[in-house]
Amino acid sequence: MVDIIKGLLKVPADVALHKHFSAHACGKLKFITPAKLGFARFSKGARLNGRGQFFSPDLIIALTVFIIILAFFFVSSHAMSVQIDLYYIKNELEDVSHAVVNPLVLFGGEPYNWETKSFSDLNRMGLANERNILDDEKVDKFVEYLTTDYNTLRTKMSLGKYDFKFELQDFNGSVIKEGGYVNPDFIVRIVQKRIASYNDRQVIVRGIISYAN
């Protein structure tokens, strides 16, 4: 009987099936089909070892396909989450850039004559004499502070973790004034452009805000 089962299962001769189907059980067994053992059908090359572990080429292929699909979804979900994070950072950066550059071209700062006072007296940065008309002295002082007190100024401008660079350009692209810093390892960078008047010239105020991990 054991030989019949071995033959049906195509197991090697050294497999001791009698461990599983003892002699007294054999007496009761008339015929055991593979279906009764839980397997509908065995493919060619299937093996059942002495510890009851089952291997077959189909199983290995199926597992490989499953692992590849699983890996694909892990990688794709990670890439998607990176893209979504980047989108949120960009959106936040746009928000910050508008909040930072708007007051520079629209307001004179707080106190209004901050350029004549010490840096510690500065509460809010603004470069305009009146709306869109930039003050020469304020621009010079701002550029100076961006060099000498960059980190403190960044805090006063509520820039948080972002770096800031200020550029004043004419419409040919020539830089008239510049100060600040763009992180060379940035992952996101936003350039905020505003039109203003500076020394009776029409100029572009560029605020470059960058973020690096």
Added chain:
Amino acid sequence: MQTKGFIISTDAFIGLSMLAFIVVIAFFYLSTVSLTSWNTIDLIDASRDEITVLEKQQVLENAIKQSSADLILSKINATSDAYCFELSIFSQNNLDVPMLYAIKTGCTKNYEQLVVADRTLVVNTDTNIEFYIAKLGGWYK
């Protein structure tokens, strides 16, 4: 159901194919995401900035006094390439037809989105005071 092979049902195959298709579509849409709402805000800012600069530099007033749009044209031509602007100045006596009109060189009125900023001007001539309305339309090139 096939007797052999790792694809054991057509349903599973169709399901996996659809899943892969959805993932690819999701990637495609994620890659095309752009913050267009900020573009609109930038355009509004640029239009308001430009008309404010024209007003504060007395370009509008001088153009009215000279009855010439050349000064306006030279200023709007000097703006960033990304933007297109057109400026119309209406007299208080005729708000239908502009007395002065200028459109940035190289721009055509072919836009998806138009932003308009306006200013009311009071021009003091030798004889009296006249009111004008300046309308600046801005769009992306």
